[in-house]
Amino acid sequence: MSAMAYALDGLRFAYPGPPSGFALDLEPLRIDSGEILSLVGPNGAGKTTLLMILAFLLRPSRGRLEFFGQECWSEEARTVRARREAVLVTHHPYLFKGSVFDNVAFGLKVRGIAQADWPDRVGRALELVELTGFESKSAAGLSAGQAQRVALARAMALRPRALLLDEPTANIEAGLALRIEAVIRETVRETGATVVLSSHNISQASRLADDILYLSDGRRVRFSHENCFSGTARTDGRESWIEPRPGSRIVFPGSVSGHITCVINPADIRISGAGHQAAGVPGKDTFSGRVTRLEMTENDTALVRVSGDLTFRVTVPVQEIEARAISLSRNVLIKFEPEAVEIIGSEPSEKPHD
Amino acid sequence: MIVRELLLAIWVSLKTSGLAALVASLLAVPAALFLAGRDFRGKRAVLLVNQTWMAAPTVVIGLLFYFLLSRSGPLGELGLLYTQTAMTVGQVFLILPLITGFSYTALRQVDRRARLTALTLGASRRQASRVVLREARFALVVAVLAGFARAISEVGIAMMLGGNIRNATRNITTSIALETAKGEFTNGVVLGGILLVVTLGINVLVQVGMRSRD
Numbered sequence: 001m002s003a004m005a006y007a008l009d010g011l012r013f014a015y016p017g018p019p020s021g022f023a024l025d026l027e028p029l030r031i032d033s034g035e036i037l038s039l040v041g042p043n044g045a046g047k048t049t050l051l052m053i054l055a056f057l058l059r060p061s062r063g064r065l066e067f068f069g070q071e072c073w074s075e076e077a078r079t080v081r082a083r084r085e086a087v088l089v090t091h092h093p094y095l096f097k098g099s100v101f102d103n104v105a106f107g108l109k110v111r112g113i114a115q116a117d118w119p120d121r122v123g124r125a126l127e128l129v130e131l132t133g134f135e136s137k138s139a140a141g142l143s144a145g146q147a148q149r150v151a152l153a154r155a156m157a158l159r160p161r162a163l164l165l166d167e168p169t170a171n172i173e174a175g176l177a178l179r180i181e182a183v184i185r186e187t188v189r190e191t192g193a194t195v196v197l198s199s200h201n202i203s204q205a206s207r208l209a210d211d212i213l214y215l216s217d218g219r220r221v222r223f224s225h226e227n228c229f230s231g232t233a234r235t236d237g238r239e240s241w242i243e244p245r246p247g248s249r250i251v252f253p254g255s256v257s258g259h260i261t262c263v264i265n266p267a268d269i270r271i272s273g274a275g276h277q278a279a280g281v282p283g284k285d286t287f288s289g290r291v292t293r294l295e296m297t298e299n300d301t302a303l304v305r306v307s308g309d310l311t312f313r314v315t316v317p318v319q320e321i322e323a324r325a326i327s328l329s330r331n332v333l334i335k336f337e338p339e340a341v342e343i344i345g346s347e348p349s350e351k352p353h354d
Numbered sequence: 355m356i357v358r359e360l361l362l363a364i365w366v367s368l369k370t371s372g373l374a375a376l377v378a379s380l381l382a383v384p385a386a387l388f389l390a391g392r393d394f395r396g397k398r399a400v401l402l403v404n405q406t407w408m409a410a411p412t413v414v415i416g417l418l419f420y421f422l423l424s425r426s427g428p429l430g431e432l433g434l435l436y437t438q439t440a441m442t443v444g445q446v447f448l449i450l451p452l453i454t455g456f457s458y459t460a461l462r463q464v465d466r467r468a469r470l471t472a473l474t475l476g477a478s479r480r481q482a483s484r485v486v487l488r489e490a491r492f493a494l495v496v497a498v499l500a501g502f503a504r505a506i507s508e509v510g511i512a513m514m515l516g517g518n519i520r521n522a523t524r525n526i527t528t529s530i531a532l533e534t535a536k537g538e539f540t541n542g543v544v545l546g547g548i549l550l551v552v553t554l555g556i557n558v559l560v561q562v563g564m565r566s567r568d
Contacts, residue, residue: 055474057470057473057474076478076479080476080477080478083473083474083476084476087474087475087476088474089474090467090470090471090474092467093467093471094465094467094468094470094471096468096471096485096488096489097488097489106472106475107475107476110472110475110476110477110478110481111476154475155475158475158476
């Protein structure tokens, strides 16, 4: 059994000052050592806040946070030690004035690592992010993508036990982003580091992570991948829609454009037999399909997978399975309200260049 | 005015004002770091008092310390009146708000992510504060130089607390005042030129030093 990197119990955090309405409120969470966990959720879901808490930059207002079995907020020295083992790379990284070398060596310096070791560790870290030879360049003259890679190198040079990455490939072009993902995997394999990363990109989260934590409004939500759809949004000003497959339109309220990723909570989807009236008349956000999986859970609910032009996962109370004539291989109708569609990621049409 | 007297006056100016800039910086920069890094009740009032203090005329500060240090004053027993120490103390109080204000502005302009980044990379609070100071170092040096320039160019405090004593507390500005009072305007203008050259030299030295370190 692998060691536990993080153990969170009843963790709650609210920003001080006037009530903003936002509070991170998490049910117990365990993150194993050497695990890659992706945090996925819309803007304002609490991904960055959770990363800041895991990096010991924000102190939870309630609950317990253990890092490798240690409670780290009890004294300043212990917090600093924990910060030195859990390094965060922020979404918009800040590079200190000076050279790339100065930046990557900063963490080594504050840890009191012998100066003779700096060039080797800095060089290796820069090699990982394909910035070999950038040591003497001024940090101020780097592009956004290069700055992001220097920030990654700066964290990797420290060989932390936990690497916390807030949208690590946000400013990096697609080809290099894949290589960075490979570097992250390689780092985990070589060092056994635990990685927690936030991403709007579901496919990236799936590629990289052992587990995905979906967040919405500061809470964990149990969305399935099967209810996650992406596409280019179109709008008539009042409503918007994407067509993940031609002719299959997912409609949601508001005016949205650009490439979006959305999810629909399985509990918000109604299901009925194809001839049944409960799901309502066919219309927007109504789909037909065949039940391809039906499994009972511990909470008196059944998980139903419906495969049609799109595949949905729906939770249904067990006692309603018979009443709604739901069984394996049956044709069914599913329907949800446009308001149930939650956009968890959007990208403008133009991608930033490296 | 003989050369020796002139050199001594330059030395007194450099010594008292340099020391005042050093002492004021040691007080003002940490105060500015505290003010820039924290929000607390009464902060606006502190900043307002500091801004008002910046405008205090040198003679007012000179007069205040004259009362404090004169023989019948509360600090009269120290026997500091008409000494270079008294001039330095007065100048510290003159330039303290100036360096605090400029440093506060400089530190507020440092990207807030600088401190956060230092902490994420394992810096202690003290190390993170040093990072913030380092990021603002050019603006902080300008603040200190502005304080020094204000101290070396003032005449009210030097005259009231130093007494313009020949070969003891006479500095460049009090020498200018004396020469002007005697009607020796040419000497006054020459001394003014010397004051500017000395200040220019110090600015150049500091700038060159900063560039070579960067």
